[in-house]
Amino acid sequence: MNLLPKSSKEFGSVDYWEKFxxxxGKKAFEWYGTYLELCGVLHKYIKPREKVLVIGCGNSELSEQLYDVGYRDIVNIxxxxxxxxxxxxxxATRRPQMSFLKMDMTQMEFPDASFQVVLDKGTxxxxxxxxxxxxxxxxxRMLAESLRAGRPSGSLAWMRAGNSWRPVLWPFTEVSSMKAWTTSKLSCRLESWSWPQLGCPASSRSPFCLWVGTLGSGPFSTKTAAP
Structure with a gap:
């Protein structure tokens, strides 16, 4: 069964993901590594008591495994x-405090500053x-909404393919909602590592990066994001 799209543009299609x-089925598909491969880095930036938003959660087991080690306040969209x-x-039965919501990440329905951590694993x-x-x-719109939903001094984490600064930071310096924030109100850090991509031979290495930003003081407003 081939789940890969015919072109990369299909990744942006709702129909593609519904069919995917x-x-x-209910068998987990992990983009960019498993919980065991990522937990050391994630635990460094996410505290168990914090409220976490996972955007584009898919059927990854990451949220479930975070929940099972004490991260209970997790919202997945x-x-x-x-x-x-x-x-x-x-x-529903095993993890009653964790929620899953159908929602467009570019038009999220949460109030401003709802989450201490916003996490994206490949979206x-x-x-x-x-x-x-x-x-x-x-x-x-995606980045602006992530900033809006995050709390001042909270963390915004994006997991992306690649191991160089430009492909990781490029969207954050080019799109209008981030131009001012990357220099004045976001403290940027980059965690980088690599491992065998799932389903590939052990000799096949695929690099991934975790980009982490910390919001400065004051809430983010999408009204001030436009150039």
């Missing part, structure tokens, strides 16, 4: 109705399929 999770239904069914890469204006506007 229908075909995949995804644009796929299929996967949200699956994840609710899997976790930005799924959106950023090219450098066309329409795509950049979508990325702009």
């Amino acid at each position: 999770f229908q075909q995949r 995804d644009i796929s109705e299929v996967v949200i239904k699956q994840m609710k069914e899997c976790n 930005l890469d799924a959106v950023l399929t090219d450098e066309e204006e329409k795509t950049l506007q979508q990325v702009d």
Whole structure:
């Protein structure tokens, strides 16, 4: 069963993800590593008592495993109705404090400053399929909403493919919602590592990076994000 799209543009399609999770079923699909591979870095930046938003959660087991080691206040969102239904069914009894919501990450329904941590594991890469204006506007809205939903002094973490500064930081310095923030109100850190990509031979190494930003004082307003 081939789950890969015919072109990268399909990653930005709701229909693609609905079909993806229908075909995949409830078997977890991990983009950019498993909890065991990532926990050392994640625990460094996320405290168990903090409220965490996971955008584009898919059917990853990351949130479930964070919950099982004490991170109880986790909200997961995804644009796929299929996967949200699956994840609710899997976790309703075993993890009652964790929630799964069908929601567009570019138009989130949460009040400002709702979360101390906003975590993305591959969703930005799924959106950023090219450098066309329409795509950049979508990325702009995604990042602006992530900033708006995050609390002052909270952490914003994006996991992306690649191991150099430009592919990791490029969206944050080019889209309008981030131009001023990357220099004045976001403290930037980069964690980098690599491991065998799931399903690939042990000799096949695929690099990934975790980009972490800390919000400065004062809430972010999408009204001030435009150039």
